[in-house]
Amino acid sequence: MAVATNSAGHPIDLREPSGWRRSKNQIMTILMWLALVIILIPLGFVLVTLISKGAGAISWQFLTNSTIPPNVVPLGTGGMGAAVVGTLEITGFAALLAIPLGVLGAVYLNEYGGNGILARLISFMSSVMTGVPSIVMGLFIYIIWVLHFGYSGMAGSFALACLMLPIVIRSSYEMLRLVPDSLRQGSYALGATKARVTLTVVLPTALSGIVSGALLAVARAAGETAPLLFTILTVEQTNSNLFSGPDTALPFQIFSNAQSAYTGAEARAWGAALTLVAITFILMIVARIITALFTRNTR
Amino acid sequence: MSTVTKADPATPAGSANPLSRRRPLGDRGFQILALAAGLLVLVILVLITVTTAQQSATWFSTAGFKGIFSVQFDGQTHFGAMGVLYGTVISSVIGIIVGVPVSVGIALLLTQVVPARWGRPIVYVIDLLAVVPSVVWGLWGIIVLVPWLQKIYLDIASGVKGIPVLDALFGGANAGGASFFTAGLILAIMITPIITSLSREVIATVPVIDKEGAYALGATRWEMIRGAVWPHSQGGVVGAILVGFGRAMGETIAVALVIGDSVEVTPHLFYSGHSIAAIIALQFGEATGGEFRSALIGLGLFLFVLTILVNLVARWFVERSARRARGE
Numbered sequence: 216m217a218v219a220t221n222s223a224g225h226p227i228d229l230r231e232p233s234g235w236r237r238s239k240n241q242i243m244t245i246l247m248w249l250a251l252v253i254i255l256i257p258l259g260f261v262l263v264t265l266i267s268k269g270a271g272a273i274s275w276q277f278l279t280n281s282t283i284p285p286n287v288v289p290l291g292t293g294g295m296g297a298a299v300v301g302t303l304e305i306t307g308f309a310a311l312l313a314i315p316l317g318v319l320g321a322v323y324l325n326e327y328g329g330n331g332i333l334a335r336l337i338s339f340m341s342s343v344m345t346g347v348p349s350i351v352m353g354l355f356i357y358i359i360w361v362l363h364f365g366y367s368g369m370a371g372s373f374a375l376a377c378l379m380l381p382i383v384i385r386s387s388y389e390m391l392r393l394v395p396d397s398l399r400q401g402s403y404a405l406g407a408t409k410a411r412v413t414l415t416v417v418l419p420t421a422l423s424g425i426v427s428g429a430l431l432a433v434a435r436a437a438g439e440t441a442p443l444l445f446t447i448l449t450v451e452q453t454n455s456n457l458f459s460g461p462d463t464a465l466p467f468q469i470f471s472n473a474q475s476a477y478t479g480a481e482a483r484a485w486g487a488a489l490t491l492v493a494i495t496f497i498l499m500i501v502a503r504i505i506t507a508l509f510t511r512n513t514r
Numbered sequence: 515m516s517t518v519t520k521a522d523p524a525t526p527a528g529s530a531n532p533l534s535r536r537r538p539l540g541d542r543g544f545q546i547l548a549l550a551a552g553l554l555v556l557v558i559l560v561l562i563t564v565t566t567a568q569q570s571a572t573w574f575s576t577a578g579f580k581g582i583f584s585v586q587f588d589g590q591t592h593f594g595a596m597g598v599l600y601g602t603v604i605s606s607v608i609g610i611i612v613g614v615p616v617s618v619g620i621a622l623l624l625t626q627v628v629p630a631r632w633g634r635p636i637v638y639v640i641d642l643l644a645v646v647p648s649v650v651w652g653l654w655g656i657i658v659l660v661p662w663l664q665k666i667y668l669d670i671a672s673g674v675k676g677i678p679v680l681d682a683l684f685g686g687a688n689a690g691g692a693s694f695f696t697a698g699l700i701l702a703i704m705i706t707p708i709i710t711s712l713s714r715e716v717i718a719t720v721p722v723i724d725k726e727g728a729y730a731l732g733a734t735r736w737e738m739i740r741g742a743v744w745p746h747s748q749g750g751v752v753g754a755i756l757v758g759f760g761r762a763m764g765e766t767i768a769v770a771l772v773i774g775d776s777v778e779v780t781p782h783l784f785y786s787g788h789s790i791a792a793i794i795a796l797q798f799g800e801a802t803g804g805e806f807r808s809a810l811i812g813l814g815l816f817l818f819v820l821t822i823l824v825n826l827v828a829r830w831f832v833e834r835s836a837r838r839a840r841g842e
Binding site for chain 1: 537538540541543544545547548549550551552553554555556558559561562565566568569615616617618619620622623627636638639640641642643644645646647648649650651652653654656657658703706734735736737739757760761763764765766767770771791794795798799811814817818821822824825826828829833
């Protein structure tokens with residue numbers, strides 16, 4: 216190996232940094248890996264517990280039987296069908312409200328607002344709003360809706376929609392910003408109006424990113440309990456009417472069963488928790504697949 | 515944000531008004547619709563403030579300044595905010611102290627150590643943590659974690675007996691599994707994904723030339739992180755930590771299940787306590803009386819204002835560091 220020399224001809228030490236500097240570097244690298252291990256332990260622990268305790272509770276009857284039994288009843292009678300139906304209806308309707316509004320809001324921010332003060336304010340406040348506690352959204356809908364029109368699944372949807380709206384705005388806005396300006400200019404050159412350019416060129420280009428962001432927002436909302444506590448009340452029977460009468464949902468049932476001392480209630484809570492986690496993971500995996508397909512197409 | 519003015523043929527050069535008559539009705543309609551959707555964010559935030567303030571008026575007028583800022587909360591006649599606020603802050607601070615080193619460590623690992631090809635699966639796994647619902651952490655916390663921690667807490671409590679500061683923090687005869695500390699641990703797990711992903715975004719903006727410069731001077735990787743990465747991303751990471759703190763304060767269901775459901779102001783971290791969000795969740799159903807319900811809504815307003823303030827400061831930090839990264 217040739218010895219490196221400086222301009223004066225003296226050899227330069229090009230060896231690895233030695234001693235304490237090197238050990239410190241190694242210690243820090245090990246600590247970083249340790250951080251990853253530390254966070255994987257609870258995740259693995261919770262998933263293993265969920266599967267070992269929840270899988271035994273889940274059966275076709277558990278998922279579809281429309282009567283939620285009282286807490287004292289052991290596992291085997293009744294099921295969580297009412298909560299499954301409630302979760303799907305309430306979250307679905309919330310998505311129906313929040314996704315179009317959120318995407319429109321993002322369109323305003325990116326296509327119309329420009330660098331104006333209003334657009335900047337809305338953009339800033341929407342990111343602040345993602346940090347508003349979900350329980351505050353529940354209280355808000357309780358005051359403006361439930362006090363006047365009573366408990367219903369729809370009230371729960373409103374609360375979840377308030378929670379999803381800023382998340383959808385932020386993620387869609389990030390996607391719209393990635394659409395190249397040349398596409399817009401090309402369409403304008405053909406004489407299209409701005410609304411037409413947005414609807415037929417800009418949004419389709421960003422579609423997969425918007426969809427995957429929206430699905431992540433839905434996954435987060437589906438697991439929320441706090442906004443539902445004061446908006447849907449609770450029932451033991453399936454309430455398929457979203458628009459009137461108290462309703463129930465999986466997170467709500469898990470929360471109330473977790474506070475019970477009966478083993479039947481606890482087993483049902485684990486079963487419901489596994490079902491809920493399965494629903495949110497599926498939504499997230501679909502979102503990931505869409506993103507992966509999208510990035511492959513653009514490459 | 516580009517500084518070049520975009521050519522916008524939808525606004526013909528001759529018309530000063532962007533909503534000119536020359537544009538078709540549908541085009542203007544769409545713009546108004548988009549504007550309305552954007553304004554909805556501001557409307558909701560203002561409405562939350564106004565309606566919760568209105569509903570908590572009973573509490574404000576009955577309890578008075580002294581009653582609101584007292585620590586006493588019994589659900590009958592005393593509805594002081596300070597006792598529950600204490601629990602919120604203590605559990606969130608524990609969450610931050612435990613969660614931040616882990617989050618920042620993972621963010622550095624993903625951006626500086628692991629090649630991008632391996633980094634992506636790790637990001638997916640960390641994101642799984644974020645979509646595990648709060649209530650599932652709570653269920654796991656109360657059924658698995660609390661009984662397990664109970665024994666450890668009791669051992670620690672007897673071990674630190676008589677040692678001045680440690681006895682006050684970790685000692686005490688009433689140490690139990692459902693406590694401030696357990697809530698803090700659960701919060702640490704729950705806020706790690708958000709702090710990690712926000713820090714990662716900031717750290718990714720560190721210019722490659724700075725990092726290579728540090729290596730060229732003979733720095734080890736850790737010295738490069740200290741010298742090139744940290745000064746550049748400091749502000750953004752502080753912002754990320756504050757966002758995590760805001761999340762921790764507002765976290766409801768998991769905390770409600772593991773914090774122990776008793777309003778107490780004590781330095782003993784292994785004692786049961788309460789938080790603002792948890793007390794609203796657990797007691798709202800029973801609070802049929804006028805002042806009780808009004809007080810809980812007032813506490814909600816309190817929490818709302820608190821998290822908004824924390825998030826305002828946090829976003830200010832994040833946006834400032836993003837502007838610096840762009841060289842503005």
